[in-house]
Amino acid sequence: MKKKYFISVYLLLIFVAAKAQGDMMMYTMRELYQSSYLNPAFMPSYNLSVGVPVLSNQAIGFQLGGFTVGNITNNIADGYLNLTNFSKDLNSNIVGIKLYSQTDIFHVNQQFGHYQIGLHSSVKTNTETAFSKNFIGFLAEGNGYFAGQDISFTGTNIQSTSYIETGISVAREFEKFTIGARLKLLNGIANVSTSNININYHTGASSFEQSSVLLGGSMNTSGLPYLQDSINGKKNTDTSFSSSNIKPFDNLGWSFDLGGTYNITPRLKLSLSAIDIGAINWKNRTYNYDLNNVDITFKGFTYMQAKDSATRVQFADSLKNLVKTHSSQNAYSTPLVSRFFVGADYDLSFRNRVGFMFQLQYYINTYIPSYTFSYSHKFGTNWSVHTNYSYYNNTFANLGLGTSIKWGAFQIYVMQDDILLYFSPSNARTAYIRFGCNLVWGAHRARARY
């Protein structure tokens, strides 16, 4: 009864919460130390794992939101990409591009009996750029198609963060369950983040009717040059990029990961984790740009404005002043992109395992779930092959493949979440690859099966 109750709550969490993308394969590859990045309670198959500096973990991810490469290639004619047709083909209200990269500087992970202690440092970059489909359509098709309509560009957003993460993790294995936690010191390198971008455009029902636009929002930057001519009445001198302006120790933050596993039966294991819960306080070279909700209505020029160019220039200047942002240099903070994992594994045999994983990730203003079914097989003692099938990013065509091989102390791995990219690149929305080389010693008897 207790087991049934637990399983029900577990499934509810999976289907009600949910959102995620990326790293579907890594969650399955438990033989790697890197799987503990997704759940600090995961204990890899080897007692000691040391990352080869820089080469131990390289991840690059690229994700398209609301469109595919095919949406681009299908609308190329005569060598020109027709943005009007492209915008019509978009099947999501939000169009975005996400770039993700991670490079481990080092890691050390050692198991002591039932304990595991790890230390790592990584450089991470997350960039999410999102535009409202209406915004793309407005630019590409013109406002004439929206006659008599209010169109909102809600969803337009830019979030880009680059930071160094240094973490220490501890896991404890009990008889049926394992718990783990990781505390991470964050040093921000650079950031661009927008908030409350609010653009509404009304086009008159007839061309002679007034059009209006409501503009609002704010943007913060850190580590980047100032984008306007003057600030606080002084001329802007901060106009160029320079490495000397990057001061990670000025931009401090903390985050933590929590995780746990529970063996319902010797073959069935449930897992649960929340990672990257934290924020970075940006203090170095910060600029804040605020645009109060500005409501501009254009009815057409008056006779005087139409007749006199000076009057028109005056009108344009007043318009420019109206949409001028107010700037300041205050510190601000940005949260990390948090992710939540719920998984279940079932050992079919000594060499075969199936699993399910649900991931929820906050991505471009919305929680996006992903659902992954996985199968793992171990060839011999040192080679594991993993495959999975996922639904995420509004597509079912996500087939992943990953493998790791141990040769002496070297543990080499590579994984990709979207190998159908090779079959049908035009329908691909994701490109993700992670690879690396660890030095491992001391296979753990109980965990070395996969």
Add this chain to the structure above:
Amino acid sequence: MHYLHLQKKIFLGSISFILLFSSCIKDSINDLANIKGVEVDPYESVPLINTHMGIKDIYNSYSSSAFIVEGSDKFVTFIYQSNEILPQKQFVAVPSLQIGYNLSMDQGSINQFNTIGNYTNSFSNYAVVKPNNKERIKKISVKDGSFVIHVSSDFKHNVVIVFVYPSITLNGKQLVDTIVFNYSGISPITIDKVIDLSGYDIDLSDRGISYNVIPYLFEINLNRIIGNPVLLSDKLIINEQVNISTYNYLQGYLGKFSVLKYSTDESIDIFNKQADGNIFIKDPKVRVMIEDGIGMPITAKISNMNVLTGKGVNYPVIVDHFKDTFTFDYPLSNQIGQIIKSGFVIDKTNSNIDSVFSHAPQKVMYDIEFTANYNELQDEDNFLFDKNTFNANSSIEIPLELKVYSYGLRSSDTLIWPKVPDGLTIDWVKITGWYQNSFPIGNTVQIYFAKDSTIMGIDSFVVVDSLYAQPVFVPGAIIDVNGKLLQSSTVTNDAVMDDAKYNRLKNVVNKYLLISDARTSDFNGVFPFVKIYSDQGMDFKIGVEVKGKYRKKF
């Protein structure tokens, strides 16, 4: 062994898989890499004009020379005004006054003088001003003048002469002057003397009973110098001259003279762009106003009034013969120093100005002369100051109560095509207009595209095309039989230029020609006079839609 065999198969399968599908990726990469640029098919819709044009706005769009006066009921009158300010001047020249007297003694007087030792002679008379222009001067306050005295004596004796001018006073004190000759052995003795008359008052009315006269009295005393003889030929000669170059004040009948004369050539630009047709102004007026500080009757006579139409035709304004002369009010003797305003009007009651104005004049021309004492009423006293005010203000008033059968306007100007960004090709342009008219005047409008040309050696232009297939009619507001506005009219129209027309016109057209034909609203076919008020107007909303293709090469 079994696993080694399986590993081999998987490895070979993986290689095959990569080789097979890497070509798909290559194609996609090629597609993306070969993108030369982007293109969009924009369809833009923009409001271009949104304005209200009242009668003032319409007029001020091309001129500002007329005053636009609003009545309390907002009824509009156009006023074209010209001012003539007369500089201060001395209208009347006071002639010089000559006074002469010769004294000689007969033998009996000589004998008596030799016996008694002195001789006295008194003489009184009136010096008379001889007017140039029938003036009857009674009082002069001298601003600048002189009393020139020349006396010569042959007598070899001492002489004392006392001149008394009781009507020439300074601060109430009469002018008395004494000249003394003390014989010193030289004969004749001559004395010249000048008395400054500035500030003197001269009464020429002989205490209110006459004019142009100055009474005077001479008293001459000769005192004998023993041993010196007196001859019958000895003479005492007195010559005096009163010169008044400027006056502070002048009173009396001051003669008939022209105060001001000028010709006007007033442009009436409210009709400037009229090409043809009939427009009837119900009650046009020419109003002459004066500001008069001159204490004498001023009469104005208007003559040679003509209007010049846009076609260069002159039409005379015939003013009633008996009503073409106007006399203004002027300050009376008890209003000295005041400015009296008065005027006269030429309108349809005394002229045919209303019918002449139906030709939509471009200019109104007339001569006007202001004459003092036009009727020469010599019994009436006038007065003049050294600083007289006389300003004449003539204006042409056009109250906008009118009816128009067909009033054509033409206006042309350079057409500058909007700059189109490189890479933008236009499929079509649509111009949509919305007009709401609260003027009781309807208008048919067409805009022509034209290009410069030389016709018969004269710079001109030829029409290439028109914006609208048919002229657009914007009806006037609905009115009742009395011309009172009941309801505004609203109309919408559009004009579409396809790419062929747009590109053809853009390449050749450099001028536009606006032709409109206006007529006032009618009530069941009857055209009453309608009034134009300042709160009436035309509301324009014009928008442009453009459909095109824009290519931008990377």
